[in-house]
Amino acid sequence: MPKYAFIVPPLTGHINPTLSVGAELLALGHEVAWISLDEQLQAKLPVGGQLLTIRYNQDDSEKQANAEYLDIITKKNVYGIESIKFLYEEVLVPLNRYMFDGIMQLLQSWQPDVVINDHQVFAGGMAAHLLDIPYATSVTAPAAVKMMEDLPKIHEWEVKQILGLQQELGIEGDKSLATSELLTLVFTSREFFGEMELPDYYRFPGPVISNRIAGIDFDWEKLKAQTAPKILISIGTTFDHQFKKDFFAKVIEAFGGEEIFVVVVSDETLFESWPSNFLVQQRIPQLELLPHLDGVVCHAGHNTVSEALSNGLPLVVIPIAYDQSHVAGRVVANGCGVRLNFNRFKAPHLKNAVNDILNEPGYRLAAQRIQGSFEQAGGTRTAAQWLDQIPLKVLHNG
Amino acid sequence: MDQLIQENKLSKEEIFETLNQFITEVIGEEFVEEMDITPASSFTKDLEMDSIEIVAFSEKVKNHFGPNIDFTGWLSNMDLDEIIQLKLENIINYIQECQ
Numbered sequence: 001m002p003k004y005a006f007i008v009p010p011l012t013g014h015i016n017p018t019l020s021v022g023a024e025l026l027a028l029g030h031e032v033a034w035i036s037l038d039e040q041l042q043a044k045l046p047v048g049g050q051l052l053t054i055r056y057n058q059d060d061s062e063k064q065a066n067a068e069y070l071d072i073i074t075k076k077n078v079y080g081i082e083s084i085k086f087l088y089e090e091v092l093v094p095l096n097r098y099m100f101d102g103i104m105q106l107l108q109s110w111q112p113d114v115v116i117n118d119h120q121v122f123a124g125g126m127a128a129h130l131l132d133i134p135y136a137t138s139v140t141a142p143a144a145v146k147m148m149e150d151l152p153k154i155h156e157w158e159v160k161q162i163l164g165l166q167q168e169l170g171i172e173g174d175k176s177l178a179t180s181e182l183l184t185l186v187f188t189s190r191e192f193f194g195e196m197e198l199p200d201y202y203r204f205p206g207p208v209i210s211n212r213i214a215g216i217d218f219d220w221e222k223l224k225a226q227t228a229p230k231i232l233i234s235i236g237t238t239f240d241h242q243f244k245k246d247f248f249a250k251v252i253e254a255f256g257g258e259e260i261f262v263v264v265v266s267d268e269t270l271f272e273s274w275p276s277n278f279l280v281q282q283r284i285p286q287l288e289l290l291p292h293l294d295g296v297v298c299h300a301g302h303n304t305v306s307e308a309l310s311n312g313l314p315l316v317v318i319p320i321a322y323d324q325s326h327v328a329g330r331v332v333a334n335g336c337g338v339r340l341n342f343n344r345f346k347a348p349h350l351k352n353a354v355n356d357i358l359n360e361p362g363y364r365l366a367a368q369r370i371q372g373s374f375e376q377a378g379g380t381r382t383a384a385q386w387l388d389q390i391p392l393k394v395l396h397n398g
Numbered sequence: 399m400d401q402l403i404q405e406n407k408l409s410k411e412e413i414f415e416t417l418n419q420f421i422t423e424v425i426g427e428e429f430v431e432e433m434d435i436t437p438a439s440s441f442t443k444d445l446e447m448d449s450i451e452i453v454a455f456s457e458k459v460k461n462h463f464g465p466n467i468d469f470t471g472w473l474s475n476m477d478l479d480e481i482i483q484l485k486l487e488n489i490i491n492y493i494q495e496c497q
Contacts (some may be wrong), residue, residue: 080448084480150453157478195470343446344429 005112007124017208025383054102083321122178143326207306207379234265253347314363335366
């Protein structure tokens, strides 16, 4: 029975697609494991999936210090291009340095036939390379690939950070091992991704939207009683209090008391009171909710954008950091929505943008076109088949 | 718009005006009105442009000044820190040198 090991970072958006693809591999009769820092992941794994947790000795002070970097990503306000520097220098490189030894140990003991590393866990590609195990790569933030073309110098800088870590780990050569040259799965459709010359090992199975029922309470009666247009407004979970407060103050100004029903993903205590046409929850059953809505306003995180487009919903995108600017660029280039600048926009801009996407049918039609391209891309089953076709090494090294 | 194949060298002020126009096109007139754009303005900090906006801006510079300057090549020689620090006057000086 061939054994497949996913190597994932502690980021939900990066993990979810691997859970669906992993479930397909299990259905094909393979053994599947996930290598992660997060012990809680076990509860989310598909039936039969094994969790291999990276653990270090408590008195390894260097490792402990590195561990503190892991949650920094949620505690700092970063914006624009500077966020890319922050992401690599303060999050990804320390995270990968921290994970590397554990990945090596687990790959040596579990002995998978194929490794699938997340594109941001480049230590996974490096370890597989050193141990001579074939590896594929899962790209859950496809705009990062597109950025290679749009801002080549920034991509070059990113590669330099990866090569720096490779040298530190004693890997020779000047080629980044972050993404596989056997199979790199880019989780979107080719149509949404856009024109770019790429080697054949880049494959586009479409976004993976998990269909698990979230089991989160929601006032469906209230939603169904609405006659006004309904929208969702979310800027994800990674940005801190002040970002959210500034943002939602403008949202309230734009839509408070208007003929529109607004579902907001936020801590309810962010403001003392919210307008009566708002429904505010920290967590929402997003996938079950989207089919009932008319549009989505978000930070252009890849997952929320993919989920909205999978429902053929037009978007207003307001990117904050990382690759979101590029995801927003793709939304606009495909005609699926309107983009605003997070720092610059004011309430009237948001109001106009939402009016536009709700009232001009072109946005919805374009979103439906992308919806169709997602459906045709093949999804998790196709991704699993491609992984299944990776040639295995005949013998294990003891 | 005007083709820029000409013998006369553009002054710094003229280049600034052209670049200012591009910035306005990229980020929108109403926002520019509230900003105090000067040659010392930086793209990331002062103008709060994100990567897609910087790409759109550099496309416009490329299309306008065309074959006379290797804007992409020049930008490509910058590392991430230099792009983060990039100011309007850096581009003005570069275009002047190329004339």
